[in-house]
Amino acid sequence: MNNTKDGNEEKEELESKSFKALIHRIWANTKKEVKVLWNDRFAMILLFLLPITLVFTINFSTSGIMGDGSSNLQVPAVGVLDLDESKGYNDHDLSKELIKIYEDYEAQGKCILYKDYSKSELDELLGKGEIDIYIIINDGFEFNLSIHFVGFLEVKIDSYNQLKLQSVESFLDESTTKFEDTFNLQGAIDQNITYVNVPERATKLFQVSPLFFPIVIFSMCCLVNSQSIIGDIPKDRMVLTPTSKKEILLGKILGSVIINSFMVAALWGLSLGLGMETRGDISTYFFILWTCSLAGTSIGLLISAASKTSLAAFQLFILSFISQVILLLFIEEKYILMFFPIWSTMRLMTEVILQGAPLLSSGFIIPYIFLLWGEFLIFSLLAYLIYKTKRSLI
Structure with missing residues (x-):
C-alpha cells in the first residue's frame, strides 16, 4: 500500500519536473x-x-500620397438620385442625359453606379463605406440651365480613403466636363460638394x-x-x-x-x-x-x-x-x-x-x-x- 502511494507521489513529482523543464x-x-x-x-x-x-x-x-496611376486602379462606387422634374431645354431631359453619361462610365468600368435609392439610404451607404460619393440632381436643374442660369448638383464625398478620393474627384470632374461639352454648357454646373470623414488633424x-x-x-x-x-x-x-x-x-x-x-x-x-x-x-x-x-x-x-x-x-x-x-x-x-x-x-x-x-x-x-x-x-x-x-x- 505504502509502495503504491510512494510510487504515485514520485510519478507526480516527475511529471511536475517534466512540465517545469518544458x-x-x-x-x-x-x-x-x-x-x-x-x-x-x-x-x-x-x-x-x-x-x-x-x-x-x-x-x-x-503633396498627394499616391500617384495618379495608382488611383486609377480604384473604381469609385457612385450613388445617383434624380429629383429633377423641371423642363425647358429643347427635346432633351438634361438630368437623364447626365445619368446616361454616368452609365457610360459604368459600362467602361470607370465606376459602379447605385441608383433607385433615397437620400437617407444614400447617406447610410456612404456611412457604411459601401459607396464613395453620391450625387443628387435637384429639382429645377434643367429649367435653370435652359434660362442660362447655373444648374446645381448636391455632392457628398467620403474622403477617408486617399486612393478612392483621387478616383472619385477625377470621375466627378471628367463626367461633369463631358456633360458640359456635349450640350455646350461650359461652366454652367455648380457642384455643392460636402466632404465627410475629414479629420482636423x-x-x-x-x-x-x-x-x-x-x-x-x-x-x-x-x-x-x-x-x-x-x-x-x-x-x-x-x-x-x-x-x-x-x-x-x-x-x-x-x-x-x-x-x-x-x-x-x-x-x-x-x-x-x-x-x-x-x-x-x-x-x-x-x-x-x-x-x-x-x-x-x-x-x-x-x-x-x-x-x-x-x-x-x-x-x-x-x-x-x-x-x-x-x-x-x-x-x-x-x-x-x-x-x-x-x-x-x-x-x-x-x-x-x-x-x-x-x-x-x-x-x-x-x-x-x-x-x-x-x-x-x-x-x-x-x-x-x-x-x-x-x-x-x-
Missing part, C-alpha cells in the same frame, strides 16, 4: 529569439526605424491608415520571420541545448510576438500622438494591429520552414506579399479577399477604427478578426509540420 526550455528559446532579433540591426531597422520614418513622412508631407495619416498600417506591419513581420528558421543554419544561431522542434518553434513565435508587439505599440502610439482621430476604441485599434502582426509572423515562419536557402525564403516572401497587393487592386470578390490578412486588417481598420463599428460586426460570413486568428493558428501549425520533417540541427 516551460524552462520554451522560455530559454524565447529569450534566445528575442536576443537574436534585438541584436539583428537590419531586422530592427525594418521593424522600427522604417515604419516610423514612413509615418512621419506621410503625416508631414504636403493628421488628415493624410487618417486617409491612408486603412491600407498603410496593414501593409507595413504585415510585410515587416513576415519578412523578418521568413529568415527565422532558415537563419538557424549559421553557427551563431544554432540551438546548442537539448530541445524539441516544437519547443524551438514555440520559442520563435513567442520571441517574435514580443518584439513585434513593441513595433506595433510604437506605430500605434505614434499615430495617436500625431493626432490621428479614431471613432473606435484605441485599445481595439492596438489589438487589430497586433493581430495583423501575428498573421505576418506565422506566414513568415511558414515561408522560412518551407525554404532551403535564405534567398528562396526572400523570394517566397516577395511572392506572397506582391500577390496580395496586386489582387487587392484588381479583384472585388469578398469571398476571395477575406483570406488575405492585409485586406482583412484593412476592412477592420476602416469599419471598426475609422467608422466606429463593433469589432465582431466587421466581417463577411465570419468576423474578420476570427479569420486573422484562424490564419495565425493554421499557418503556425503548417510551419511546425514542415519544420518537423527537416533535418535536425541539434
Whole structure:
C-alpha cells in the first residue's frame, strides 16, 4: 500500500519536473529569439526605424500620397438620385442625359453606379463605406440651365480613403466636363460638394491608415520571420541545448510576438500622438494591429520552414506579399479577399477604427478578426509540420 502511494507521489513529482523543464526550455528559446532579433540591426531597422520614418513622412508631407496611376486602379462606387422634374431645354431631359453619361462610365468600368435609392439610404451607404460619393440632381436643374442660369448638383464625398478620393474627384470632374461639352454648357454646373470623414488633424495619416498600417506591419513581420528558421543554419544561431522542434518553434513565435508587439505599440502610439482621430476604441485599434502582426509572423515562419536557402525564403516572401497587393487592386470578390490578412486588417481598420463599428460586426460570413486568428493558428501549425520533417540541427 505504502509502495503504491510512494510510487504515485514520485510519478507526480516527475511529471511536475517534466512540465517545469518544458516551460524552462520554451522560455530559454524565447529569450534566445528575442536576443537574436534585438541584436539583428537590419531586422530592427525594418521593424522600427522604417515604419516610423514612413509615418512621419506621410503625416508631414504636403503633396498627394499616391500617384495618379495608382488611383486609377480604384473604381469609385457612385450613388445617383434624380429629383429633377423641371423642363425647358429643347427635346432633351438634361438630368437623364447626365445619368446616361454616368452609365457610360459604368459600362467602361470607370465606376459602379447605385441608383433607385433615397437620400437617407444614400447617406447610410456612404456611412457604411459601401459607396464613395453620391450625387443628387435637384429639382429645377434643367429649367435653370435652359434660362442660362447655373444648374446645381448636391455632392457628398467620403474622403477617408486617399486612393478612392483621387478616383472619385477625377470621375466627378471628367463626367461633369463631358456633360458640359456635349450640350455646350461650359461652366454652367455648380457642384455643392460636402466632404465627410475629414479629420482636423493628421488628415493624410487618417486617409491612408486603412491600407498603410496593414501593409507595413504585415510585410515587416513576415519578412523578418521568413529568415527565422532558415537563419538557424549559421553557427551563431544554432540551438546548442537539448530541445524539441516544437519547443524551438514555440520559442520563435513567442520571441517574435514580443518584439513585434513593441513595433506595433510604437506605430500605434505614434499615430495617436500625431493626432490621428479614431471613432473606435484605441485599445481595439492596438489589438487589430497586433493581430495583423501575428498573421505576418506565422506566414513568415511558414515561408522560412518551407525554404532551403535564405534567398528562396526572400523570394517566397516577395511572392506572397506582391500577390496580395496586386489582387487587392484588381479583384472585388469578398469571398476571395477575406483570406488575405492585409485586406482583412484593412476592412477592420476602416469599419471598426475609422467608422466606429463593433469589432465582431466587421466581417463577411465570419468576423474578420476570427479569420486573422484562424490564419495565425493554421499557418503556425503548417510551419511546425514542415519544420518537423527537416533535418535536425541539434
